[in-house]
Amino acid sequence: MTVLVLVEHDGGAVDELSLQALTFARSLGEPEVMLVGGADAVERLDVATAHVAEDERLALYAPGAWASALGEVIDRVAPAAVVAAGTNRGNEVLAHLAARRDLPLAANCTAVVAENSAGGAGAEGGGLLTVTRVRWGGSLLEEARVHSQLPLLSVAPHALPAAVGEGAPAVERFAPAVDDADLLVRVAEHVDEVTAGISLAEAKVVVSGGRGVGSADGFGILEELAALLDAAVGCSRVVTSAGWRPHTDQVGQTGTKVSPDLYIACGISGATQHIAGCKGAKKILAINSDAEAPILANADYAVIGDLTAIVPAITAELRKARSP
Amino acid sequence: MRILVCVKRVPLTGGKMVLTADEQALETRHLGFTISPHEECGVEEAVRLVEHHGGEITVLTLGPPEAEEQIRETLAIGADRGILLADGGEEWDPQATAAAIVTTIETEQAAGGEFDLIVFGNESADSGNYQVGIRVAHALSRPVVTGLKGLSVEDGRARCEQEVAGGRDVYVVPLPAVVTVLEGINLPRYPSVPAKLRARQKPVERISPERPSARLEKLRLVVPPGQGKQAEILGQGPDAAPAVVEVMRELGVA
Known part of the structure; x- marks a missing residue:
């Protein structure tokens, strides 16, 4: 079965947390990926198909527009599940999609099991997924059942190793149908801030x-x-x-x-x-x-x-x- | 401005996670409770906006009857009234939570006019679902900006700032809007004793909504492995300094 993964990148390289999401997706099925821009970033990805949304209005992040683009690919590919990294953007875009389609979203998962996978049907056969997800910032885990024909799952950062392997995915570029409402919330300005001293997140x-x-x-x-x-x-x-x-x-x-x-x-x-x-x-x-x-x-x-x-x-x- | 802030009552977890025997909840018999940290800052942010622009703050929570305690805390730092959606002590999944909030907002708006701003925490401390604010915004057809570390309102627009790698991303959205905030957007004030007394007189309305079945169904909670290490004691007091430096050497950080 196909699992669609939203992949984030910085223009050149794919985000490490998205590669971890790819590892997670593989435990469920055969991943295809969607990126917003960044057709050049897909080389490292060991997947068959990369759907690349291209629209100059998406040069600046707009969560609603990303959700629309992801929705288009879902309608085209009909995946059994949709996965993103549990980043600010990954969680946000999946939440928009969940709200629009009235679907459950399990945020920050560390593992997933298709309940009737023993019968070979998996989620595709209408079975349900059971996820393990992070609570209390990781101090507690929850096992939960996702009641949905299209489970939306984000992956807790650093719960899994990043997917490795080279691939040469078929790149399918598309111009997403983005309307004004999708662009109402969009980054208007980026303010650079240089922080003095050693960054807390990166200090040894x-x-x-x-x-x-x-x-x-x-x-x-x-x-x-x-x-x-x-x-x-x-x-x-x-x-x-x-x-x-x-x-x-x-x-x-x-x-x-x-x-x-x-x-x-x-x-x-x-x-x-x-x-x-x-x-x-x-x-x-x-x-x-x-x-x-x-x-x-x-x-x-x-x-x-x-x-x-x-x-x-x-x-x-x-x-x-x-x-x- | 008319502002609604949604808050959640959560236990003060202390040093260790202990579950109830049925593995459905934290054992909270010996714990205190508080407002989930991001939302505490959401209330403070609303109070500051109203101090600056004038207006009224309503605080809404879905929780057990005891969550009135958390509503009273917000009334003591400047909120005007509270609404308690009293659950039966069971957890509501994010879709059900958002739906109950939306129903309440629609009723409130029909009676008292539109909320210019609806404020959530970015995610609750306990369940961390990262979605209720977005679902509510969508149901009300309002713009939503998440994870704010800065917020100001002028000429019917909200300027929203997120901390991102290398700086800040700025969004400007028209009101009415929904925002979700992060701790650190402000430093919440402590209530004064007279303010706590006044808060007792402020109105808190109680509603008991029906809980729909969960589509994200909690099966059980699990304490992750790794709790309960035993630290190697390097020594007592300043005499332990050489042993500490030795460890630093071994780790290659000295």
Whole structure:
């Protein structure tokens, strides 16, 4: 059976999360892809057919227009399911499609099974899909049944490996029928912003502080350690709610998701809201006065005690180790 | 401006996810509850808009009868009235949730005029379905912009800003419109004690809608593997610093 996958790209290369969505789609059937523009980006895709929507009005993102283009391909290909990456755009376009066609949408899935696949019928035979999807930013999973002839599924980021393999898909270009209503919501302007320092999302080391840091000024010792490690400074939600740090520093379910080699959690109790943001770290070091804090059940290493003494001691030790 | 904000009551989950025996819900007997974070910022954003432009804020929630507590929180920071769609304690799927909200909005608009702006959180903290706001916008034939980190209103138009790689994308849409916001768009205020007392006097209407069958049907919840690691204790206090630096060396980050 055919599974239609919405693939995002930056003009040259296909988005990594879309390649993960392709892996997910393969567990269900034979994928075909749709892209908006980017006929040159399809080379890497190991699929038979790439449908490429071409219209200069779509140079700037317009969710309604993307949903219309995807709808056209659905009507042409009659797929058994439609899949997109669980990105802002992937979820948004599928939600528009779901609303227009009154279909259920399962967002941020990690796995899918066709319930009567044993009989060989799969979703095509009118069977239902069971998905596993992410809740609470990944702190909980849900198994759910999708009651639909055309299941719409987005794929949780980093739940699956990216599809690899070279292909030479047949490129089918088409001009989607886009009307003014589809273009009412469209990016009108892009404002470039250069952020100073090391980006939280890409840092190799993150030094992060929670309630235990005590105040905005308390972050001084964390910043000093971070500077020495070329690390970014992060914080928990308690800290941004108190106004000690800007929200852009927040690591968590409603903040930034980080994946450094080392995440140093200073005075952070380890609420699930926070763990959802830092569990992508290779290693977590917790510095906490409470040996029973939940963060210890999520950390690889821990130092127990007063962070206002421990953090400067680590900084001093690093300096000592580096001095000739 | 006439603004509607939709909020959801969610548990404060603390350090560990514990399920009920039937695996249908989180065990919440020992947990507090709050407004889902993005929506908390949605209420604050509405209050700021009304402070600037004048108007009235209605807050709507679909939840258990206890969700009146969360409506009262919004009334204490500046919302004017609440509507509680009281469910039977069971979860509603996103299509059913959107349909119940749409029915309520249509009734409200027939009685009191159009909402200039309808505000949602981008996704709820618990179920994270990423779609209710879009479904409501579609049913009402309104433009919808999602994931906002900036919002201003002028001359009957909303300027909406999203954070994207390398900067911000800006959308300008005519009102009436639907927006979904993200935490960080503002820093919500804390209510004062007098405001909390005044909030007790503000009206909250209760409606009990029928729950349709789910098309995204929850079968069971599962706690993912990986909880319950045991950290290696490197030491107590500042004396542990050499051991920490040793670990940093091993990881190649020192």
